[in-house]
Amino acid sequence: MTHAAIVEAAARIAPFVRRTPVLTSRTLDALAGRAVYFKAELFQITGSFKYRGATNAVQKLPAGTRGVVTHSSGNHGQALAKAAQIRGIPATIVMPATASAVKKAAVLGYGAAVVECGASLPEREAAVRSIQDKTGALAIPPFDHEDVIAGQGTAALELLEEIPDLDAIVAPVGGGGLISGFCLAAGSVRVFGAEPAGADDAARSKAAGERVRLEKTSSIADGLLANYLGELTWPIIRDRVEQIFTVSEDEIRAALTLVWERMKVLIEPSAAVGVAAVLSEPFRAVKADRIGVVLCGGNVTLPAI
């Protein structure tokens, strides 16, 4: 995959996605000790950058595609549901029976069917295969897919168009789709990753020089709980990401509260991971005056006021 794939994806999805704003905050600049530009993908349609990748993948499907299917209890499910609805293709989202009613309602609201299954990965994958067999639907995975990666990279392209002289970009890492797309989009700009310490497979993989699979992951940043990087995303991250910073749950909660209170934007915990990394002590060693951070999503259930 190359930079050209991102540029093509940007042209393809432009009629469907929102060009999200780039936010700044004097308070955050002061705390970070540098200028920070926040690409606010929480304002993207369906509430996260995932809509970019899903739209790129769905728009590339041939006419006559009988349906799309994925398993996701999170942002990719909502994104695929909406992207398919726009194209007029039936979508089925496999969700664990334990997923929240709010998340099911969101997917149903975008016109997709919800199929419940057990919570384990084998059960989810079996449910997807069963739907494929029955309906002829194509599976669109959440990150390990060239068109999905290319779509996610368009957020970096927009950020660099608006702030061309960035020294570095920071993106959170789950399965690696977002940061892989950013690597391809970033040209010579440095790319750093951010991970919860409780789901640090990418940091461990970088350290080991090979894909590390975690048995268990745990974090409030529920969008980043992937146990391992993808086959496509790992080599890009291995070769192109300069360093992965890990942050504690306390750091994530502090960054979340900070962004809510001072920037007034309702990011989800996964989006706070990149902010927490930039504010962390180890990040001070990075010499970069102007950095971009993607606020990847805003799908968080708030306590009632």
Next chain:
Amino acid sequence: MTHAAIVEAAARIAPFVRRTPVLTSRTLDALAGRAVYFKAELFQITGSFKYRGATNAVQKLPAGTRGVVTHSSGNHGQALAKAAQIRGIPATIVMPATASAVKKAAVLGYGAAVVECGASLPEREAAVRSIQDKTGALAIPPFDHEDVIAGQGTAALELLEEIPDLDAIVAPVGGGGLISGFCLAAGSVRVFGAEPAGADDAARSKAAGERVRLEKTSSIADGLLANYLGELTWPIIRDRVEQIFTVSEDEIRAALTLVWERMKVLIEPSAAVGVAAVLSEPFRAVKADRIGVVLCGGNVTLPAI
């Protein structure tokens, strides 16, 4: 006061205030049955439009002014503290001893002194007079002041520059400073007000044709709990505001949750009042395809996640 006062204020405060974005949401448009443009003053410095009025008033003070003082447990206190800090003038904010630690910390963080007093209006006013006598500070009231009104109006000027063909503007009403400024800025554009039913002095005043003073007010929208309109703001509202819509606490909470969940911006309850009015059944009678709504502030203490 005239439109020219708003234009002058805009030029005066331009170096100090943030030009806030105008947001849109397909979900909110669909619910409102028209195109709604949200002027996002929650992103203003100090978290509310109050910084515009405070900055205009403070920037107009003569050189050698010895200090400014106000009583406020809310957004005007923070705004005046910051505006005075920028000008290098000492500020004292009188707050009831019962005000939250967070609000006191915000004012202290902007370099102002906090003086605690009793919660009643006479106690607050006495504390302000005592500080004036001791320090020679000038009192800058929260709304009933020409320079404050003119500053608030600059938000409407920006909104109309960005979306020139609005049919109407909706603003929440507390003491009336914001909506008075909007009336002066709006030219021929229609202006509507929005109030909590529990603090409906403006609606009652319009109905009575004279200023009505409420003995008690109560609402989650704590920025709109004024008991009566100002001497300056009342005639402007009487003559120029087409209608004041009142909304219930349930409507305010529903609008607050809706904006948080769907627009991902952390407005405070007072800002939800305008949104609730636009979504209310009585507002459907207003024939206006394109309306502006000011999201007046974002200073809300969230429950911990």
